[in-house]
Amino acid sequence: MSRLLPLILVIIISCKEKEPNTSSYVAFTGAVIIDGSGKTPIQNGTLLLSEGRVMAVGSQEAIDIPENTQIHDVSGKTIIPGIINAHGHVGDVKGIEGGHYSNENTIDNLSIYARYGVTTVVSLGGERIEAEPLRAVNDTTAGQRARLFIAGEVIDGDTPAEALAVVEKNHKMGVDFMKIRVDDNLGTIQKMPEDVYKAVINRSHELGYKISTHMYYLEDAKKLLEAGSDMMAHSVRDVPVDTEFIALLKEKNISYCPTLTRELSTYIYGEEGDFFDDPFFSREYDSATVRPLRDPEYKLKIRNSLSAQTYKKQLPVAMSNLKTLSDAGIPIIFGTDSGIPTRFMGYFEHLEMELMADSGLTPMQIIVSATKIPAEYLNLKDLGTLSQGHWADFVILDADPLEDIKNVRHIHKVFIGGEEINR
Ligand SMILES: [Zn+2]
Structure with a gap:
């Protein structure tokens, strides 16, 4: 009997939950709603939620608000x-330092993202097996943190056998995606050979994974597309993209993730004009945390580094490539490569949007790239747009982002799975 009682209770509770009672409804009314699809915003809109999900979105006239709904004007x-x-990347960084990997720190990182309005993070490498239970797929609502998808260990290796062993390890771990790195770090390390990444891509596809690629050079990007890579995880930064590359992206319907702030992070701390006093930055990262980055010796070291000098020069190439590809109709997928030391989680997403705008994208294009496109191209179930049945992950802004993308900083409230994030 004592064994049956909990079971009976579970049955009673779950039966009760099957029929959402109207008191669980919450409506937000009167706002302009940008649903993420790219369609014209809804004026005087209503967003109706229940049990963490969107029940209806539309104009106030079009939506019937059930009785007993909790209404927020x-x-x-x-x-x-x-x-x-x-x-992005999660788990390793605390403040400006790496080497702090734990589930506790992963959750802490995800909560920082959430407070900046980033409600889902696709972590492209570095997550360990203990992160598996934190994945978005296990969540009904994600709690006080962003949802998480993981890629496990970034796949590397000089031989197919070595690299394939990492693929199997990631598969066992239960990752959502695979990630490879094909780059020689400006000629300083060995680049993954072609036969190795071909083997990795084929095996990942056999196992049912999409594979995203860290790359730098246009020639590698083309070869990777030919080999079947499913997402370009960075900008082409060495030279302007050409028609052959555009044709390949189109033919294979592949998304392109610019990560412009990755370049910015390599040189900005060597210069004057950092953003450390911006209150939107310092609300999460105080002056003690960033003090080492203001040390004159550190600044000089950065200024003299090959990577700072090169990537600074190549950022305009990346920005102009972004505009070319966006104009060509290539799906641009929002990403920052934040969560690496000095690439500040949450804040960098806002900087990235500004750099995308500086590249010539419209605010609506930027919003769609950060909502509908990733959900569609990475198969993130029930995420992306605000539409019926999707998770109620949204941000209420005090200012109009279509006027200026910087207005996404004016966060009134953030919700994940219908739950308000404490800010
Ligand atoms: Zn990365």
Whole structure:
């Protein structure tokens, strides 16, 4: 009997949950709603939620609000879907230092992202097996943190056998994606050979994974597309993209993730004009945390480094490539490569949006790249747009982001799975 009782209780509770009672409904009314699809925003909109999911989105006239709904009038505000970062990293960094990997730190990182309006993070490498239970797939609502998808260990190796062993390890771990790195770090290390990445891509596809690629050079990017890579995880930065590359992306329907702030992070701390006093930055990262980055010796070291000098020069190439590809109709997928030391989680997503705008993308294009595109191209179930049945992951803004993408900084409230994030 004592064994049966919990079971009976579970049955009673779950039966009760099958029929959502109307008191569980929550509505946000009067806002401009940008649903992430790229369609014209809904004026005077209603967003109706229940049990963490979107029940209805539309104009106030079109949506019937059930009795007993808890109504929040958010007239004058703008609602956008939560930002999806399709290329981040979690778990390792605390402040400006790496080497702090734990589930506790992963959750802490994800909570920082959430407070900046980033409601989903696709972590492209570095997560360990203990992160598996934190994945988004296990969540009904994600709690006080962003949802997480993982890629496990970044696949490397000089021979197919070595690299394939990593693929199997990741598969066992239960990753969502595979990630490879094909880059010689400006000629300083050995690049993954072609036969190795071909073997890795084929095996990943056999096992049912999409594979995203860290790359730098246009020639490698083309070869990787030919070999079947499913996502370009960075910008082509060495030379302007050409028609052959555009044709390959189109033919294979592959998304392209610019990560412009990755380049910025390599040189910005060598210069004057950092952002450390910006209150939107210092609300999460205080002056003591960033003090070592302001040390004159550190700044000089950065200024003199090959990577700072090269990547600074190549950032405009990346930005112009982004505009070319966006104009050509290539799906641009929002990502930053944040969560690496000095690439500040949450804040960098806002900087990235600004750099995308500086590259010539419209605010609507940027919002779609951070919502609909990642959900669609990475198969992130029930995420992306604010539509019926999707998770209620959204941000209420005090200002209109279509006027200026910087207005995404004016966060009123963030919700993940219908739950408000404490900010
Ligand atoms: Zn990365």
